[in-house]
Amino acid sequence: MSEHLAQLHGQKRGRSGGHAAPHEPIFVDATRAELEQLFTRYPTKAACLLPALWIVQRLRGWISEPAMGEVADVLGLTPAYVKGVVTFYTMYHTHPVGRHFIQVCTTSPCGLCGAEDTLRALLEATGCRELGATSPDGRFTVSEVECLGACGFPTPIMVDDDFIESVTPDRIGEILKRYA
């Protein structure tokens, strides 16, 4: 992109997004080295897309469009292709979420054992109130998830990368305390 066009894009972003900060490159220094390491494990660069997106989410909390553009750039893909992949998978966030992201399994086996009560209690206790919403203090986002693969331990939930089994409404207060 020529410098002139880049400026135009910058201005446009400034107008529509208000205070949108310019994209800080992600794949530099140690993160670039991590990516180079990934390249050795697959016969194509494209195969590093899911791992690269995990790196972005780990460092930035979510995957913005400029970040998708950067991933496309480092892997030799197009931004549209990367966006198509990002949006296929439920675990990649395409918008900012609360400091702690909670996923509650409500699929049939857990549903039979009271998962919907657990979900309602979590929405209430976190202050999120609505599925996919972030609590007013920015602390939590609560989402429903399809089968977490721990059906013998209803209800399993995930808080960020922590997998917690056998969650019942009465345990929620104690669990949330662990996450500031």
Add this chain to the structure above:
Amino acid sequence: MGFPHPSHPKETVVLSKHFGDAGARSYQGWVERGGYVGLRQALGMTPDEVTNAVKESGLRGRGGAGFPTGLKWSFMPKNSGKSHYLVCNADESEPGTFKDREIMRWTPHALIEGCAIASYAIGAETCYIYIRGEFTEPLRIMQDAVAEAYANGALGGNVLGSGKRIEMVLHRGAGAYICGEETGLMNSLEGKRGNPRIKPPFPAQAGVFGMPTTVNNVETLAAVPHIIVRGAAWHKGLVLGNPKSTGTKLISVCGHVQRPGNYEITLGFPMKELIFDLAGGMREGRTLKAVIPGGSSVPIMNAAEVEDCPTDYENIQAHGSMLGSGGMIVMDDSTDMVYQIWRLARFYAHESCAQCTQCREGTAWTTKVLERILAGKGKPEDLDLLLDLSENMTGKTICVLSDSCAAPVVSGIQKFKSEFEAYISKARKPAMVGV
């Protein structure tokens, strides 16, 4: 054993012997428990001898399809000059199934050893283990175990001094049920959307990265070292029902039972004993109403069908369903079948990759019709509409996701029709509002 419960005397404990035993997680701990003997032994055989042993054992795919494992391996080309790949399907996401998770959490080296043996048999120098994104703990444990296996020479450029190269890469999924379908998984591994591929070509001809590939489930691969060490005849002799169903199977029992958990049975074990004896039976004062025996994608069985059904591939099929992944969802008499079938349909509608019209439209339409029924706004012709939709969703798409949605709907209407009719005739209070 029925982790987290103690082993039941009626179980045949092979794969689950060390569940709950954290000492089995380390390389040294695994070796002390008899680990890596099978790999060493296999490396002393020819790849064809290994494949034949697995063929003779009668081992069948434990992920759901039940395809003979040795036969699948034998489809791999010989001297193709191409890179061969083994892909381990650790995307366990079939509702009701939670066995592969325990294999990876407690016995990671059993899986690594099985993968190494399979890689050797099919001539693969690289094995990818595709682990679903939500399995953060199994992933951490597997990462440690793979690093230890490399450090001890069980993986890498000279596996146990044999001169053979086997590399292992753990690949994390990102949340998509359909990536448990082997061709969807391969696309996902290549960095694409997890859309299943049209077959043929089958993976053995053109799999991941266009190369000859074998995809096996975690439990299948974990069983392989035992077959090498104890012999094909031992495995073949583990039969209680149909002789085509051999070996042990982890059955994940969940839902309305007293002791949900993973129970390891010899195939052919009576389903009724599994539910009432091993898993502790129904909750206090409740009776059995229905069982989905093989993960949510198979037809629902009613209590009468469970009564005399041996738990194996052929017998469950003869009783109107399928063994599938062995994820057994048990429902008691308090269960609203219409609501549960709706919840399953919603699952499939959410997970459809949307490539095929029958699936994309069919799963969503089915869900909406069921919602209408649950809201007390169903029409008498809705049941025929659901059956018609299901017929159009069966056997007409690239993969079987839409068939899986149709299975509980059709069997549910056949076996629990009066519950649907009760909503439609308004004899039953609506379970949903605002639809």
